[in-house]
Amino acid sequence: MQIEKHNIDESNQYNFQRHKRRFENVAFNINNVEETLQKLMDFQVAIPSWALGTGGTRFGRFSGGGEPRSLEEKIEDIGLLHKLNNSSSAISLHIPWDIPFDTNNIKALAAHNGLRFDAMNSNTFQDQPDQQLSYKFGSMQHVNKAVRRQAIEHNIDVIKYGIELGSKSLTVWLPDGSNFPGQLNFKKAFQYTLQSLQEVYNALPDDWKMFVEYKAYEPNFYSTTVGDWGQSFLYTSKLGPKAYTLVDLGHHLPNANIEQIVSLLLMEEKLGGFHFNDSKYGDDDLTVGSINPYQLFLIFKELVEGMDARGMSHSTGLAWMIDASHNVKDPLEDLLQSVEAIMIAYAQALLVDSTALAEVQQSNDVVNAQEILQQAYRTDVRPLVAEARLRSGAALEPLQLFRELQVREILIKERGSKTVSTGL
Ligand code: LRH
Ligand code: MN
DSSP, X not given: XXXXXXXXHHHHHHHHHHHHHHHHHHHTTOTTHHHHHHHHHHXXXXXXXXXXXXXXXXXXOOOOSOOOOSHHHXXXXXXXXXXHHSXXXXXXXXXXXXXXXXXXXXXXXXXXXXXXXXXXXXXOSSOOTTOSSOOTTOSTTOSSHHHHHHHHHHHHHHXXXXXXXXXXXXXXEOOOEESSTTSOOHHHHHHHHHHHHHHXXXXXXXXXXXXXXXXXXXXXXXXXXXXXXXXXXXXXXXXXXXXXEEEETTSSOTTOOXXXXXXXXXXXXXEEEEEEOBOSSSSXXXXXXXXXXXXXXXXXXXXXXXXXXXXXXTTTSSEEEEOOOBSSSOHHHHHHHXXXXXXXXXXXXXXXXXXXXXXXXXXXXXXXXXXXHHHHHTSOOHHHHHHHHHXXXXXXXXXXXXXXXXXXXXXXXXXXXXXXXXXX
């Protein structure tokens, strides 16, 4: 299924007058609107290869049909998203769910769809059919050296796939931990994990990064060996300058102040990137900005302030990735909404008058501090984000066009209603 330029042009023609009025209305109050638009056009989000099908829970999975049956079809689906919003120009692969068997063909297909390969993801949270040793009691923390070796070798294999594809980073999320008090020696688990990560780190090419992703709980429900930002920071500080902490928004205990975590990791030059999603309770992997859009805005406010303080490029300084699972929404519609929510939070953060904020912070004018933040948060920046899409040749209304073109119906005709894609 291809979306052609004329499809986008016709849709934009239909929406242009209404957009023009709304854009001029918001642009009128923004002094550096051209600079802001350029930043929005440059900002690209990586789409996870494991979130293009219907997700599920242990209680059930309700397939929507037309799901990609191969890595090639996943790349086509992400290419389709990128055509619609021109903000999704990267794919993040998960191995072995998406092994690029024919690397040259996969690279050519990705390039044809305007896509590059972002972070590679290893998987030591499932036992593969041909696997020698089980990860039941962990992988890099395991008391059995041979199991740790197996996990190290797998991660090194993942790096090799990434090198062939032009990726420049590896995300390591370890499910390791324990379910009961007494089950695990925390210090040994930490030391085995650090030794194992160090061997993977030593296998990284010079221009690569390693992202150590933390998570409070699940699949273990008593302790997790990379359980919070402090533990991840400990590992990445001991590993070396190519190791960074990856923040998955759903991996925190309730009410954690994620924007404060982000500001400190950025200050310490140990923030590597994000897995964007949203949640109300646990690792719910819901649509970005669907539950707590104010938190997402506050996180981007810290990111813009912190990156500007260090002269970092907003578009390439950190890894911007989505990590979601779609139990009831169409996967592609869900991802379009997630990218839109990220762009909106970023645009709102760019509108924060940081000079005025610094002044009222200096005078402890708490009331005005909130006024300054919410002035930006309550600005309807959607016409700005839409204008950035228009100028980069994408659709003013991606979701509307996705539905008008009956993309899902066509994919179901092409692929069938019962296809299941690899992933969560
Ligand atoms: C773990 C996680 C990790 C991925 C997996 C698909 O919860 O966030 O990033 O490997 O989801
Ligand atoms: Mn994640």
